[in-house]
Amino acid sequence: MGFRGTLGRFRLxxxxxxxxxxxxALFGPSGCGKTTVLRSMAGLQRFADGMCRVNGETxxxxxxxxxxxxxxxxxxxxxxxxxxHLSVRGNLRFGARGSARSGAGLAFDEVVDLLGLAxxxxxxxxxxxxxxxxxxxxxxxxxxxxxxxxxxxxxSALDRSSRxxxxxxxxxxxxxxxxxxxxxTHDMTxxxxxxxxxxxxxxxxxxxxxxxxxxxxxxxxPFALARDAAVTLDAVVESYDAEYGLATLVEGGxxxxxxxxxxxxxxxxxxxIAAADVSLAxxxxxxxxxxxxxxxxxxxxxxxxEQAMLVVLQPSLNGPTLxxxxxxxxxxxxxxxxxxQLQALIKSVALAPR
Amino acid sequence: MEGLAPDLWPPIRLTIELATTxxxxxxxxxxxxxxxxxxxxxxxxxxxxxxxxxxxxxxxTVLGFYLLVALGPEGLGGALSGxxxxxxxxxxxxxxxxxxxxxxxxxxxxxxxxxxxxMGSRPLEVAATLRASPLRAFWTVVVPLARPGFLTxxxxxxxxxxxxxxxxxxxxxxxxxxxxxxxxxIYDYVETMQWREASLLSGGMALFAFVVLxxxxxxxxxxxxxxx
Numbered sequence: 001m002g003f004r005g006t007l008g009r010f011r012l013x014x015x016x017x018x019x020x021x022x023x024x025a026l027f028g029p030s031g032c033g034k035t036t037v038l039r040s041m042a043g044l045q046r047f048a049d050g051m052c053r054v055n056g057e058t059x060x061x062x063x064x065x066x067x068x069x070x071x072x073x074x075x076x077x078x079x080x081x082x083x084x085h086l087s088v089r090g091n092l093r094f095g096a097r098g099s100a101r102s103g104a105g106l107a108f109d110e111v112v113d114l115l116g117l118a119x120x121x122x123x124x125x126x127x128x129x130x131x132x133x134x135x136x137x138x139x140x141x142x143x144x145x146x147x148x149x150x151x152x153x154x155x156s157a158l159d160r161s162s163r164x165x166x167x168x169x170x171x172x173x174x175x176x177x178x179x180x181x182x183x184x185t186h187d188m189t190x191x192x193x194x195x196x197x198x199x200x201x202x203x204x205x206x207x208x209x210x211x212x213x214x215x216x217x218x219x220x221x222p223f224a225l226a227r228d229a230a231v232t233l234d235a236v237v238e239s240y241d242a243e244y245g246l247a248t249l250v251e252g253g254x255x256x257x258x259x260x261x262x263x264x265x266x267x268x269x270x271x272x273i274a275a276a277d278v279s280l281a282x283x284x285x286x287x288x289x290x291x292x293x294x295x296x297x298x299x300x301x302x303x304x305x306e307q308a309m310l311v312v313l314q315p316s317l318n319g320p321t322l323x324x325x326x327x328x329x330x331x332x333x334x335x336x337x338x339x340x341q342l343q344a345l346i347k348s349v350a351l352a353p354r
Numbered sequence: 355m356e357g358l359a360p361d362l363w364p365p366i367r368l369t370i371e372l373a374t375t376x377x378x379x380x381x382x383x384x385x386x387x388x389x390x391x392x393x394x395x396x397x398x399x400x401x402x403x404x405x406x407x408x409x410x411x412x413x414x415t416v417l418g419f420y421l422l423v424a425l426g427p428e429g430l431g432g433a434l435s436g437x438x439x440x441x442x443x444x445x446x447x448x449x450x451x452x453x454x455x456x457x458x459x460x461x462x463x464x465x466x467x468x469x470x471x472x473m474g475s476r477p478l479e480v481a482a483t484l485r486a487s488p489l490r491a492f493w494t495v496v497v498p499l500a501r502p503g504f505l506t507x508x509x510x511x512x513x514x515x516x517x518x519x520x521x522x523x524x525x526x527x528x529x530x531x532x533x534x535x536x537x538x539x540i541y542d543y544v545e546t547m548q549w550r551e552a553s554l555l556s557g558g559m560a561l562f563a564f565v566v567l568x569x570x571x572x573x574x575x576x577x578x579x580x581x582x
Contacts, residue, residue, distance in 0.1 A: 042483055043482075044479050044482070044483070067482070068479070068482035068483055069481075069482045069483075069484075069485050069486055069487050069488070069491075070485075072485075073483060074483065075479075075480075075483035077476070077479075077480065079476075081476050081477070081479075081480050083477060083480070083495060083499070084499065085495075085498040085499055085501075094481075094484055094486075094494070095484045140484065141483070141484075144483075144484045144485055150483075
């Protein structure tokens with residue numbers, strides 16, 4: 001899809017393609033045009049020079065413009081924007097009424113169950129907390145049986161605790177639905193927990209598009225060089241050691257041991273490994289407390305700011321690349337160069353609570 | 355003790371008929387105007403809003419004069435009334451309705467426009483993304499959300515039509531059963547020194563105005579408490 005034009009003094013020229021599955025994050029600082037792109041996709045805004053094609057279906061191109069109510073989308077606004085004159089049930093039903101049964105065909109009860117809405121059904125929107133309201137808004141959008149779910153910073157108007165309350169719902173949702181989602185956010189934490197594809201925007205332009213992990217570990221992009229750089233993994237639970245509370249998770253050839261509460265075997269779980277939590281050693285350390293030590297090869301080394309170097313690593317057992325953020329001094333002392341075989345010491349692996 | 359004049363009731367019935375018809379016509383005509391005034395980006399919309407609001411400040415005689423010309427045999431009204439075999443719309447019930455609609459328009463358009471503006475465009479956007487056609491969105495979202503505005507508009511439009519005098523005098527005259535509404539009837543009673551009838555009707559009008567304005571205030575208070 002692509003949209004080009006001006007809104008007041010703001011110029012937008014965004015053009016990108018994204019897979020019609022999983023979660024695509026539209027990421028960028030506020031005012032970069034990501035919400036405008038999302039609104040244009042929904043047809044809430046119209047750029048004369050716009051093109052939007054979804055799954056081979058053209059929604060906008062040249063003179064063709066399908067009005068928003070004919071597009072099979074679900075839209076979650078930044079503020080829940082529930083209808084004040086309807087109860088929670090009425091709001092949910094409003095979504096279910098106007099739509100043909102196609103796309104992600106979730107039944108009313110399923111959505112209520114998935115989002116934990118049962119105790120709220122007969123309440124009025126003004127008696128709900130911010131987090132509850134947003135959950136209802138998400139349910140309402142889902143019940144309109146969309147074939148594409150558009151979410152505009154659904155968490156940014158919420159306080160921290162409501163955000164932590166909703167994120168697991170979103171994770172469960174995106175994991176369970178075969179529904180493509182475009183998710184607008186300026187918060188990298190949300191991207192790392194939810195997205196598979198990343199579209200990075202700045203000043204009305206698309207800077208880079210690709211699988212999240214690929215962009216995260218590309219030293220030519222700002223993500224990898226940032227202080228909080230990290231890679232995300234989508235690993236499957238292989239075993240769980242109840243005695244020590246340790247789960248073994250696998251992705252590709254990579255096997256990681258992570259302390260956590262019990263997880264069902266075979267469950268897919270998103271992991272985050274911060275670059276700052278990975279150290280390097282020439283020889284395998286003896287008697288270390290670190291659980292995850294992996295042989296790996298250096299792919300590249302890039303300066304990241306004044307004091308740090310960013311090392312991109314390919315674990316020898318195959319699997320996703322890792323990042324290590326080390327000091328310039330260590331880099332000098334160990335005399336690291338691309339191609340070196342060494343040991344990656346992973347001090348901690350973050351696992352999103354469910 | 356002389357009895358009450360037997361023709362006390364027809365003016366009351368006529369007034370209620372006129373005000374009801376006018377209110378219904380106003381809601382039908384005024385809503386699209388209010389919608390356009392609330393939504394349009396046109397630079398000249400405030401000029402239209404001003405024209406709609408002018409009856410508030412114009413002397414009723416000025417309005418009545420123009421209406422008389424427009425409704426008379428030489429005007430548009432004459433042409434229209436020719437279809438029904440009459441020479442003029444002036445001094446008829448239909449003419450009074452047309453005059454009242456124009457005269458009370460600002461009192462209906464303004465509250466509805468305010469309600470639409472307070473609502474903003476978000477509810478409509480939400481409805482559209484939930485596959486509601488513009489028409490369905492209007493009936494299921496806009497009308498219920500703007501209900502206090504419609505209520506205020508209907509009450510004010512009705513009450514203001516009941517209270518009009520100057521315009522009726524100019525274009526309606528005092529044809530019993532056709533154009534002799536309450537305010538005119540009171541005027542006639544005073545002219546003919548029938549003080550009892552005049553004071554009875556006047557007292558009723560004063561009571562009506564009090565009840566209406568009090569009810570309005572209470573409605574607004576309740577809406578403010580419940581919130582939207």
